[in-house]
Amino acid sequence: xxxxxxxxxxxxxxxxxxxxxxxxxxxxxxxxxxxxxxxxxxxxxxxxxxxxxxxxxxxxxxxxxxxxxxxxxxxxxxxxxxxxxxxxxxxxxxxxxxxxxxxxxxxxxxxxxxxxxxxxxxxxxxxxxxxxxxxxxxxxxxxxxxxxxxxxxxxxxxxxxxxxxxxxx
Numbered sequence: 776x777x778x779x780x781x782x783x784x785x786x787x788x789x790x791x792x793x794x795x796x797x798x799x800x801x802x803x804x805x806x807x808x809x810x811x812x813x814x815x816x817x818x819x820x821x822x823x824x825x826x827x828x829x830x831x832x833x834x835x836x837x838x839x840x841x842x843x844x845x846x847x848x849x850x851x852x853x854x855x856x857x858x859x860x861x862x863x864x865x866x867x868x869x870x871x872x873x874x875x876x877x878x879x880x881x882x883x884x885x886x887x888x889x890x891x892x893x894x895x896x897x898x899x900x901x902x903x904x905x906x907x908x909x910x911x912x913x914x915x916x917x918x919x920x921x922x923x924x925x926x927x928x929x930x931x932x933x934x935x936x937x938x939x940x941x942x943x944x
Contacts, residue, residue, distance in 0.1 A: 886900075
């Protein structure tokens with residue numbers, strides 16, 4: 776009987792001691808694995824997520840981030856609905872390209888590389904070119920000047936181009 780009383784007393788002290796420990800939240804969140812587990816637990820539990828969203832709305836930084844996310848999503852929806860960028864965004868991009876031609880060249884080069892690898896993007900590019908015949912004409916003229924296209928409008932590969940260059944001299 777005395778042993779049972781001691782055991783219950785020790786168990787009670789242990790329970791109070793464990794519950795009385797103050798967990799350092801910062802140290803828990805510093806650990807990437809623990810932080811990910813906490814985030815996943817919140818995201819997977821509807822009530823926890825609702826509580827988190829409420830706390831975020833009441834926090835100045837959280838509210839600002841939520842507003843920015845909502846604005847960004849609205850712009851995406853508007854952009855998809857209209858099928859084009861806002862005039863202001865388009866104007867800013869054009870100005871940026873005028874001010875930085877190296878960046879524009881890099882963007883165009885990256886776009887061409889993506890078109891080589893992605894048939895969907897390639898088809899979109901072809902459709903854009905056919906919708907702007909004057910741009911296509913200018914591109915073809917430039918290709919003829921550079922010798923990547925023969926005067927008949929046929930593309931030349933590098934072997935044909937080098938043979939063509941050798942015959943000219």
